[in-house]
Amino acid sequence: MIKIPGIVATLLLTALVVWMGCDLFYRGAAGLHIGYFFETPRNLGRSGGIGPMLANTGIIVGLGTLLAALVSLPLAVAYTELPAPRGLCKIVRSALDIGVGVPRIVWGLFGGAFFGGYCGFGFSLLSGILTLACLLAPIMTTGFIASLEMVENDVREQCAALGVDSWKTAWRQVVPLALPGLTAPLALAAGRGCGDAAALLFTAGVAMQMPSSLFDSGATLSVFVFHLLATVPGGQNAAYSAAAILFAITLVIQLGITTLTREERFAQ
């Protein structure tokens, strides 16, 4: 009974993804050429390249993911490896669940007011990086915890029997064993960062030139596409080209995740 509708639904959804990709490349092809990846945009982004946006995306997503990983891994390891009262675990879990659910636009609102306003960074790459790190950390921690919990408990018991302390057990034995599973949340977070427009729009801003420092405003590729569509009349053709590149980036990251893991729990 569920087989036929299921097959139809699966085929439709798969066809839709293929269609979406082909359509974007078909429409965006006119604007794509070798120089597209290096040139600066002209005419408010209607023509020219996406060089500065790629640089901004690299800086913001790279540093944001790195910062998030720096706080997420210790949190995940402490959560799985240390004994803690059950109430504390529940509070941490709830905070993480809420953090994963907080919409990007709300993170953008908070980041813009706190990092941009209170800390005085304004619309800058730095505000964007910090906001993105806040946004990605709960997602990453949840993924890390799931990977660490899959490591067999035998390892921990054997280490304890040999008198190895818990710090060494965690970082020399458990983390290396979980390493393949730990890379998937990283890739997932990087993908989320590349695709984010709502949070970065209100923190990193929409400037289209090469940044000279972390205090300059700069649009990532997603923000650029949104800006073209929302405020630049006649920007739709340029948006197709940039969106095609975004699609390609998503595709590469998704292929990476698929080869790294065969699990569905990284869906969200």
Add this chain to the structure above:
Amino acid sequence: MFRWNRERWFWMGAIGLGLLPILATFALAIFLFWNAAGAAAQIGMRELATTEWLPQQGRYGVARLLIGTLAVTALALGMAVPFGLSAAGYLSLYAGRKVRAAANAAMGLLGGIPSVVIGLWGMTWIVPLFGNSWISASLVLALMITPTITLLSGAALRLVPADLLEASRALGVSEAIVARVAFHHARWGILGAVVLGTSRALGEAVAVSMVAGNVVSWPNLMRPIATLTTTLIVELDSAAGSHRDALYLLACIVLMAISTLSVFGRAAQRKAGI
């Protein structure tokens, strides 16, 4: 197993770093509640409950925005749940391993596509058919949450013991009953998947704002509609003073709804063992 001696300081450092993301989440919640409470006190509950959202004239009634959000989300769920669940049922109960891997990769890709790209696709293909309207917004949203629902409920269905299905088949019941047994066994995981899909739908701003038309109105299938999140993304740039406070209030409403759903959805999933 655990000794509180010289590694104590290392662990203290790790915990100190690890507290940061949790503190950030708490800071966000406190910041929003603080500003929203101020806005609510200033605007007044009576005014908030009205249907007129006219920031230029100092009218901040959120009722129609709330109704718009609920309408868009409900219709999107109505489209995504039957679709997602039937795909999940097929993929986890009948499909071969290779088909399942390929379809799951495609779902992962669809779920990972940036909202601007989905929004652009919606502007190209859906808006010409239905205009900037409630139905366009819900279609785009359904597209974004179907992968979440499919993958998460598929994971729940895969946890159903094979013995159970074989025993059902051995009893000679029809395949429909076998599927019902599987869905019944996985009900908590499926509920979690749908709830998490709902919370994702409530928070989506970019893609919806590109196809919804963003006019505050009573829901009408073929007319423009505004939701809490689209109002935020459209008006935040130019808002100041009490308008900005009112937007904080909208964000706070979204945050409260989503937090409740996220915690509940994850709890249901954990109960199912995912």
